[in-house]
Amino acid sequence: MRFLRRSLVGLFLVSLTVAALGLAAYVVRDAVQTRMARDGGSMPARERVYSADVVTVTPETVAPVLEAFGEVISRRTLEIRARTTGTVVDLADAFVEGGRVQAGQMLVTIDPTDLEDAVALARADVAEAEAEVSDAKAALALEQDDLASARRQYELRQTAANRQQDLLDRGVGLAAELENARLAESTAEQAVLAARSNLNAARARVSSAEIALERARIALAEAERRRDEATITADFTGALADVAALEGRLVTANEQLATLVDPDALEVNFRLSTAQYTRLLDEDGDLIPAEVTVSQDVSGIDLIATGSIARESAAVGDGQTGRLIFASLSNPAGFRPGDFVTVRVREPAIADVAALPSSAVSSGSTVLVLGDEDRLEEVPVDVARRQGETVLIRVGDLAGREVVAERTPTLGAGIRIRPQRAPADGAEAATPAIPQTITLDDDRRERLITFIERNQMMPDEAKARILTQLRKPEVPASMVERIESRMGG
CATH class of the missing domain: 2.40.30.170 (Efflux pump adaptor protein, beta barrel domain)
Structure with a gap:
């Protein structure tokens, strides 16, 4: 009985405690709701201030740099082609891909045997034509002499006929003798005409012989030119590319053998x-x-x-x-x-512009300018150039004012910021500068030199310049970093 009574008393006390706690919670909850209803349901707000980097708009004269991609070409490029058909019998030692040749140097020789035979035949034709011209000129001289003789004969016959006419007029001559004299005169005149005809024919023969000689000489010059074309020489000093000729190969006319650059x-x-x-x-x-x-x-x-x-x-x-x-x-x-x-x-220089980071200018060509109480103002600007990560703007009324260097979604007009300005020159001097050159140990230097020497794609001039820098006590850090990135280490 005593145990049962004490258990009931304890249970009653626990019930009273729970009831008291529930009442207290109700009172507290009612008090909070009453206070929140009186204060409008909100806690007192405090303005948030953001930190942002700012730069000063400084007017200056800037020469913009326009960037593009292009291809290197040569102003002097010559296709080396075979001008005749034949077998390649000789090649220059430098007639290889990338070979350097000098102006006038022999590059390729095509078998000239048939061409030399053609030159010999052309020379024989020239000699024959020269002999014909000499013979024609000699015949012309004989015809000229023959014409002169015929004219003298005609003059004599004419004189004799006139004398017989005079004798007949005086009554001492005979008509038959006058008739014979006239016939002889006519015969002499016909001989003059025949001599003149022969002279014209002789002159025509000389002209034809001279024309034939000129043709023979032209044929000889052409044969010599074709023979000389069998030997191809370099027109200027340069390097060979696209080399396709081999000794003993049969090539055809106008076939490309290489390119001289x-x-x-x-x-x-x-x-x-x-x-x-x-x-x-x-x-x-x-x-x-x-x-x-x-x-x-x-x-x-x-x-x-x-x-x-x-x-x-x-x-x-x-x-x-x-x-x-x-x-x-x-x-x-x-x-x-x-x-x-x-x-x-x-490009030509532009005056009264300022260079700003591209992140400072919005797509609508506006910037956030620091105003009174460090609050931001959105101001439109005139963009002169966009080049890479830099934007050139017309300064105008923004000279000397500060703008936000990097716009973020949280920044806008009316927002108050805590400006972060670049350190002064003295503060920059106190910051240790990153070294531009480094000292290499022997193993690392040897690895870099070996990599450059085995690189077959690098031009010899660039390879020599890099090796010279790698052998110095101090080497540019950027160059070492770039070479090692290509080494895979």
């Missing part, structure tokens, strides 16, 4: 849009000789050449747009025709 007369062609093209025109509408820089990444180092714009294509071309521009290169060491390169053209 002048590696020092290089230029680059690249295509620009019409809008880009108009920026390179002067007041008269002519293309300006703007400076051009051509670069190509070759196994860890850039091949760089400079030049200037030389001309433009005369027509756009079927299915093409824009303009095809040609620029001559002044120092094309290491470049070869067919190289795909990056072309950077320096």
Whole structure:
């Protein structure tokens, strides 16, 4: 009984405790609801401030750089073709792919036996024609003498006939003698006419013989030219490409044997849009000789050449747009025709512009400007150029003001920011600079040198330049990084 009574008392006390806790929870909940209903259901708000990098708009004169892609070509390229049919009997030692040849150097010799025989026959024809001319001139001289003799005979016969006529008029002559004299005179006149005819024939023979001689000489010159064409020489100093001739091979006329390229007369062609093209025109509408820089990444180092714009294509071309521009290169060491390169053209300078990061300008050509109390204002700007990660804007009224360097979705007009400005020059000087050159240990240097020496795709000039830098005590860090990235380590 005592145990049962104590259990009931304990259960009663627990029930009272739970009831008291429930009452307390109800009171607290009612008090909170009453307070929230009185305060409108919201906690006091506090303005949020974002951090953002800002840059100062500084007006300056900038020469924009236009970037395009182009191909290196040679201004002097010659197809070496066989001008006659025959067997290749001799080749120059340098007549190989990439071989260097000098102007006038023998490249290919085709069997000239038949051509030399043709020259010998042509010379015999010339000699025969010369003999005919001499014979015709000698015959002409004889005909001239014969005509002179016939004329003297005619004059004598004429004198004799006149004398007989005079005697007959005085009554001392005979009519028969006068008749015989007249007949002799007529015969002499016929002889003069025949001599003149023979003289004309002799002159015609001389002319025909001289024409035949000229034809024989032309035939001899042509035969000698064909014989000389059997030996192909280099028209200018250059390098050979597309070599297809072998000693002992039978070639046909006009068959291409190789291509001769002048590696020092290089230029680059690249295509620009019409809008880009108009920026390179002067007041008269002519293309300006703007400076051009051509670069190509070759196994860890850039091949760089400079030049200037030389001309433009005369027509756009079927299915093409824009303009095809040609620029001559002044120092094309290491470049070869067919190289795909990056072309950077320096445009005319633009005054009163500022360079901003591309992330600072929206697609609608607006920027966020820092205003009073560090609040942002959205201001439209006039974009002069977009080049890579940089945008050139017309400064106007923004000179000296600060704009947000990188726009984010959380930033907009009226937002208050905490501006993060670039450190001053003194602070920059306190920051240690990243070294531009590094010192290599022997093993690492040897690996890099071996990799460059075994690279067959790199031009000899670039390879020599890289090896020279690798053998120095300090090597550019960027070059080492790029070479090792191609080594796979």
